[in-house]
Amino acid sequence: MRVISAGQLAPFSSRNYRLFFGGQIVSLMGTWMTQTATVWLVYQLTHSAFWLGVVAFAGQVPGLLIGPVAGVWVDRLNRRALLIATQVSAMLQSLALAYFTLAGSITVTHLALLAMVQGVINAFDMPARQALPVLLVEKKEHLANVIAMNVSMFHLARLVGPATAGFVIAYIGPGYCYLVDGLSYLAVIAALLAMRLHQEPVENSGETIWGDFRSGLDYALGFGPIRRLILLIGCMALFGMSFAVLTPVYAREYFGGDARTLGLLMSSSAAGSVLAAVYLSSRKSLRGLGRVIYSGAALMGLALIAFAFSRSLPVSIGCLFVAGSGSILVVASSNTLLQNLVDGGKRGRVMSLYTMAFLGGMPVGSLLTGSLAHRFGSTVATCVNGVSCLVLGYLFFRQLPQFREEARPVLKAAGLLPGVDQ
Secondary structure: OOOOOHHHHHHHHOHHHHHHHHHHHHHHHHHHHHHHHHHHHHHHHHOOHHHHHHHHHHHHHHHHHHHHHHHHHHHHOOHHHHHHHHHHHHHHHHHHHHHHHHOOOOOHHHHHHHHHHHHHHHHHHHHHHHHOHHHHOOOHHHHHHHHHHHHHHHHHHHHHHHHHHHHHHHHOOOHHHHHHHHHHHHHHHHHHHHOOOOOOOOOOOOOOHHHHHHHHHHHHHHOHHHHHHHHHHHHHHHHOHHHHHHHHHHHHHHOOOOHHHHHHHHHHHHHHHHHHHHHHHOOOOOOOHHHHHHHHHHHHHHHHHHHHHOOOHHHHHHHHHHHHHHHHHHHHHHHHHHHHHOOHHHHHHHHHHHHHHHHHHHHHHHHHHHHHHHHHOHHHHHHHHHHHHHHHHHHHHHHHHHHHHHHHHHHHHOOOOOOOOO
């Protein structure tokens, strides 16, 4: 029996994608080590769910404030050059965290300010990265496989990174997580420099930055399928995915664990995400992706409600595995549909709005979830996250017939699987 199909491996026929995958997988493992070290340090310094929300908010809110304008530059500039600049900046930010932590002078203020710096970098990096897949593939029919494979790569790193960070924190300290992350950026910078890319044609509209931003916004909000997908992702990030900010609370207070327990909980969610991404990469068409989206939201909602009431570590690991699967079914399927529906000349701006919805929803959601947990307890806050996912899945289910009707002509005109039924 074949576990991996030829379709799943099709993106690796491209030299550019092989370079991208190799560099990114190394760098992303370092990134997840930093994420784990940060949430552990914040909780160790403050013992406060509220401060976990504040630091998460500081790191994610720049995506909400400057992300849309950043998308204009993604459409105007060479994406590889822009990504190299963001990777160098992120490397310096991680090395600054390593310096303060290893020197023993790190404070929650340092963590919040440097998280905000990383948020500014991400506001440019993420839309550029989201718009890059179309330049990495030689055949457009491989685009969906590339997006799913990128998600697999991201969550494979999320599977290994937090677990590794847990042991590093426990035995030699969190500062070394930041140091490893800083050095890991060298791999992706080298890969980007080695690529041979053909930039998508840039439309010289003659507009100001503000004018280009407005035209991209009008396009995205004026086309029903794109508008619904961006709104769904924003609401899922705001009301559902922000549950992750409470993981350190469960690890220490409910399971009496340490950084290794936190890494195990985070890695279990990542394992579910990898499984879902592998499933999506095996799909051969866009048919049924709408059903995948609302099913994923429902799956995530039910798993989070079960996780909220579980006091057994093995059961909770299973719940987060399922929740991770559901979240990726929603995120990756929405991304695939967006990439196939969007006009190439506006790709950067639309993907920046997608990134803004995700990164903008996460900080507000993290702050809200942290505040709810502080006042009513983590169980109530996580239940709110779960119920919200169920509601959002149901609302998308209700809108699906109209979504299909509006999306079908665009997909047919692009020659993407005539007769597709989302």
